[in-house]
Amino acid sequence: AVPGAEVTLDALPLREDLRGKSPYGAPQLDVPVRLNTNENPYPPPPELVADVAEAVRAEAASLHRYPDRDAVALRTELADYLTVSTRVVLSEANVWAANGSNEILQQILQAFGGPGRSALGFEPSYSMHPIISSGTRTEWVPVPRRADFTLDTAAAASLVAQRQPDIVFVTSPNNPTGGSIPLDQLRGILEAAPGIVVVDEAYAEFSSQPSAVALIAEYPAKLIVSRTMSKAFAFAGGRLGYLAAAPAIVDALQLVRLPYHLSRLTQAAARAALRHADATLATVAKLAAERDRVVEALLGLGFTPVPSDANFVLFGQFADARAGWESYLDHGVLIRDVGIEGHLRVTIGTPEENDAFLEASKEVPR
Ligand code: PMP
Numbered sequence: 001a002v003p004g005a006e007v008t009l010d011a012l013p014l015r016e017d018l019r020g021k022s023p024y025g026a027p028q029l030d031v032p033v034r035l036n037t038n039e040n041p042y043p044p045p046p047e048l049v050a051d052v053a054e055a056v057r058a059e060a061a062s063l064h065r066y067p068d069r070d071a072v073a074l075r076t077e078l079a080d081y082l083t084v085s086t087r088v089v090l091s092e093a094n095v096w097a098a099n100g101s102n103e104i105l106q107q108i109l110q111a112f113g114g115p116g117r118s119a120l121g122f123e124p125s126y127s128m129h130p131i132i133s134s135g136t137r138t139e140w141v142p143v144p145r146r147a148d149f150t151l152d153t154a155a156a157a158s159l160v161a162q163r164q165p166d167i168v169f170v171t172s173p174n175n176p177t178g179g180s181i182p183l184d185q186l187r188g189i190l191e192a193a194p195g196i197v198v199v200d201e202a203y204a205e206f207s208s209q210p211s212a213v214a215l216i217a218e219y220p221a222k223l224i225v226s227r228t229m230s231k232a233f234a235f236a237g238g239r240l241g242y243l244a245a246a247p248a249i250v251d252a253l254q255l256v257r258l259p260y261h262l263s264r265l266t267q268a269a270a271r272a273a274l275r276h277a278d279a280t281l282a283t284v285a286k287l288a289a290e291r292d293r294v295v296e297a298l299l300g301l302g303f304t305p306v307p308s309d310a311n312f313v314l315f316g317q318f319a320d321a322r323a324g325w326e327s328y329l330d331h332g333v334l335i336r337d338v339g340i341e342g343h344l345r346v347t348i349g350t351p352e353e354n355d356a357f358l359e360a361s362k363e364v365p366r
Contacts, residue, residue: 017137026132029347032332033349033356038175038203038236038312041349042283047059048276052331054064055272059264071097074267077274082227084206086213093247096218097262097270101202101228101241106132110143110244110256112196113138113167120165124152124340126175126200134339141165149177149306149314153185157192172212173203175343176338178308181211190219198224203310205232205284206291209249213244220246231311235275239268243260287311291348303366306343316343331360 010019026037027328034043044052075092082090098104111134113119119133120141129142143159145151151174160168170189172181190197197219199212204227212225224245227236243249275281291308298315305315318324321344325337328344333356336345346357 006044019140020058020172021134024128026336029072029329029334031329031334033196033353034334035347035349035353035357036307036334036336036345037236038231038310038347039236039336040231040280040283040287040311041285041347041353042234042280044234044273045276045279048273048279051272051275055268056265059268063264065264066260067262067267069260070298071262071267074262074271077209077271079244080278081274082211082213087213087240088213088216090216090244091215094244095241095242095249096245096250096253097130098257099228099239099241099261099266101226101243102132102282103126103261104226104241104243105129105198105200107253107256108196108198108226108275109133109136109138109167111252117166118163119167119169120160120163121157121169121171121253122174124177124338125169125171126148126202129169129171129200138167149174150179151181153181153188159173159293160189161192161196161306164194164285168195168197170191170197170200171200172209173207175202175310175338176312176340177306177314178310178312179306180207180309183212183215185211186215187218190215190222192266194220196223196224197222198226199340200226202226202228203231205281206288206311207245207309209309216245220248224249227269229273232281232284233274233277234283235270238266238269238273240266240273259302273360287348291353294346294348294354294358298361303361313345314338314340314343318342318344318364319366326366327364328360331356331363333357333360 075095076350078092078094079095113136115137116142118139121129122145123142133140216223224243226243229240303315304317305313328335338345
């Protein structure tokens with residue numbers, strides 16, 4: 001037995017509010033077709049791989065020194081990317097970066113949430129929002145979406161006005177349901193919110209809606225737009241998330257970030273990957289077209305896919321979603337049971353992977 005194996009979790013002096021909780025846990029299984037964590041199925045092109053390797057090699061000569069704590073070069077390049085892609089001119093003062101957008105969200109909650117404060121979100125949505133809230137001891141206020149998973153933004157705005165949460169999460173496109181929120185509807189929520197509104201745009205590149213970045217100038221003391229290189233940029237393994245907001249918000253997050261949180265290797269690799277943005281982002285149109293094909297095919301098979309603006313599709317109807325999920329797995333296809341009754345979520349993969357998923361879909365029990 002390993003040393004210490006006799007001590008159980010229950011025996012530890014754990015915070016009371018963490019007792020009985022489960023960690024975030026998408027199964028990491030080694031199956032032929034993995035369509036369960038909304039990654040980009042296309043590996044980085046060889047030129048990008050070579051450039052990352054060279055950048056990391058050059059950086060390795062300086063590993064005895066801490067990295068740039070403020071990651072200025074990387075933030076400047078991320079600001080340039082947002083400026084080009086959203087046509088809103090941003091500078092590095094508007095951008096902050098961390099190890100995945102999960103760390104960005106955690107820093108936001110550390111700075112603006114915490115004991116005695118609350119965060120509100122529209123469920124079903126990204127399960128890490130309540131988990132990070134709980135980790136920072138921020139009270140979580142769940143508000144249901146409509147039965148078709150769309151957001152009644154007028155009702156949402158009045159609920160926000162009534163509950164006065166310190167933080168509101170709006171995920172657009174929403175994970176796991178796929179729909180986006182138009183900017184005028186977002187304005188209603190921003191108007192009603194007393195504090196911070198985080199628009200989680202992890203899947204923005206796949207969406208037909210304009211980015212909330214366009215509203216930063218209108219709501220500088222409220223709006224934070226969170227982004228990631230994990231999805232469209234095919235950089236999930238590199239762990240790089242970022243945000244766009246007013247410079248004062250970036251100043252606030254510096255109060256809670258750990259010093260040197262972004263390693264030299266991460267900064268160098270992310271900058272190299274950004275130099276190949278055109279190549280990686282070229283997969284977005286392919287994936288969107290595949291998404292539309294998968295939706296059509298699911299409809300043809302008698303399923304009820306939820307309209308998606310992202311690189312995944314939530315679909316039903318299963319009498320027993322868990323049994324459906326297991327049957328896909330038996331067919332060598334790993335998708336996601338997100339805990340929504342009668343539904344499963346599939347990430348859009350390569351055409352071959354999507355075909356394998358659709359073939360399995362003909363045979364799974366519903
Ligand atoms: N936000 C949403 C809505 C997500 O779906 C994800 C990834 N599943 C994230 C944030 C976090 O991604 P990462 O930490 O890799 O940037």
